[in-house]
Amino acid sequence: MGLCHWSYWKPSAGKSTFFNAATHQNMAKIGAHAFTTIEPNIGQAFYSIPCPCAQWTHRCQARYGHSALGERFVPVLLKDVAGLVPGACEGRGRGNKFLNDLLDADVLVHVIDLSGQTDEDGKPTTEYDPRRDVEWIQQELHRWIYDNIMDKWDAIIKKPTKLCDMFTGYHTFQALIQLAFDSTGITEKTLLALPKIEKPNAELLVHKLVDNFLRLRFPILLALNKVDLPDAVDNLKKFQEQFDDDTVMVPVSARSECILQQKCKDGVISYQSGASHFDLNVQSQDLPLHDRSEKEIVEIKDSILQVFGGHWRAASLVTSCESAVTSVCISCQLP
Numbered sequence: 001m002g003l004c005h006w007s008y009w010k011p012s013a014g015k016s017t018f019f020n021a022a023t024h025q026n027m028a029k030i031g032a033h034a035f036t037t038i039e040p041n042i043g044q045a046f047y048s049i050p051c052p053c054a055q056w057t058h059r060c061q062a063r064y065g066h067s068a069l070g071e072r073f074v075p076v077l078l079k080d081v082a083g084l085v086p087g088a089c090e091g092r093g094r095g096n097k098f099l100n101d102l103l104d105a106d107v108l109v110h111v112i113d114l115s116g117q118t119d120e121d122g123k124p125t126t127e128y129d130p131r132r133d134v135e136w137i138q139q140e141l142h143r144w145i146y147d148n149i150m151d152k153w154d155a156i157i158k159k160p161t162k163l164c165d166m167f168t169g170y171h172t173f174q175a176l177i178q179l180a181f182d183s184t185g186i187t188e189k190t191l192l193a194l195p196k197i198e199k200p201n202a203e204l205l206v207h208k209l210v211d212n213f214l215r216l217r218f219p220i221l222l223a224l225n226k227v228d229l230p231d232a233v234d235n236l237k238k239f240q241e242q243f244d245d246d247t248v249m250v251p252v253s254a255r256s257e258c259i260l261q262q263k264c265k266d267g268v269i270s271y272q273s274g275a276s277h278f279d280l281n282v283q284s285q286d287l288p289l290h291d292r293s294e295k296e297i298v299e300i301k302d303s304i305l306q307v308f309g310g311h312w313r314a315a316s317l318v319t320s321c322e323s324a325v326t327s328v329c330i331s332c333q334l335p
């Protein structure tokens with residue numbers, strides 16, 4: 001099994017729907033109200049990497065985990081956790097229990113409701129700016145680690161090397177912690193001088209250190225969900241304008257993907273996840289399709305597949321983050 005990816009964040013953003021689509025199962029319960037998920041759902045998803053045979057005329061004969069397009073599927077563990085609400089680090093919602101649930105993750109998938117129809121607590125609203133979710137969630141993560149450090153500040157001042165130990169509890173390795181200190185410019189000399197630094201300056205240094213640690217320890221993917229709803233396209237433009245190329249974000253409609261997968265299981269269409277089209281099966285063309293059902297897949301074709309191409313980009317999302325993790329490992333000179 002490869003990396004662990006935790007699909008997370010505020011209630012009703014579509015985390016469980018995303019989980020079901022990525023794992024090709026209907027395991028997670030979905031609901032139009034906040035906190036449908038309490039206990040985490042854990043399942044296996046796949047991402048694709050190019051198989052060497054993609055460059056040959058003949059495809060290799062791998063029996064499992066191989067597509068006709070010359071891709072290999074690599075398994076990853078995906079976990080769908082309960083929603084996070086602002087103030088979690090002060091105990092709101094499931095509080096620190098939620099944050100502690102994240103510790104086993106290698107990559108965090110931030111599922112965002114791009115339609116702006118849910119507020120930060122997951123309650124129905126209109127015209128909510130989903131970019132705010134990126135901010136407050138990063139603040140929650142930041143405060144979780146920052147507060148843990150500052151709670152022990154008196155002890156750290158007495159023995160400054162203890163500051164390094166404060167990061168060992170986040171299921172990481174020593175080289176990554178070292179990299180966070182290096183990128184903040186904290187040397188052994190800086191550490192030893194810590195007791196003499198004025199408190200506000202020390203706080204600034206710790207904020208910078210926590211930012212660098214978070215960036216390295218928890219690469220984040222933004223899954224911009226519900227792209228099928230009104231306002232989502234306008235909000236997508238705002239995201240593209242505000243965030244730089246280093247931010248990994250992909251528009252998705254987890255609900256549409258679940259519908260296409262189900263229609264495929266029912267034999268109505270032929271469809272491969274990630275493809276930019278589906279074919280109506282010859283046999284089903286003769287069948288009288290249920291009106292609503294037909295309308296639904298025609299809408300997905302027109303508003304999702306034709307606009308966003310192969311919209312189900314969980315695979316490429318994960319691949320992008322895999323490279324983020326790999327680059328951290330390379331920077332840390334790990335195998």
Ligand SMILES: Nc1nc2c(ncn2[C@@H]2O[C@H](COP(=O)(O)OP(=O)(O)OP(=O)(O)O)[C@@H](O)[C@H]2O)c(=O)[nH]1
Pocket residue numbers: 010011012013014015016017018029030031032033034035036037038082083225226227228229252253254255256
């Ligand atoms: N239109 C649309 N609705 C979606 C999409 N994904 C999820 N939903 C709907 O959003 C609502 C919440 O979905 P869930 O997957 O249960 O959300 P969640 O984030 O797991 O919610 P909690 O477990 O309560 O934190 C449900 O009514 C879903 O049908 C999507 O891509 N498009």
Ligand SMILES: [Mg+2]
Pocket residue numbers: 015016017029030036037080081
């Ligand atoms: Mg859920």
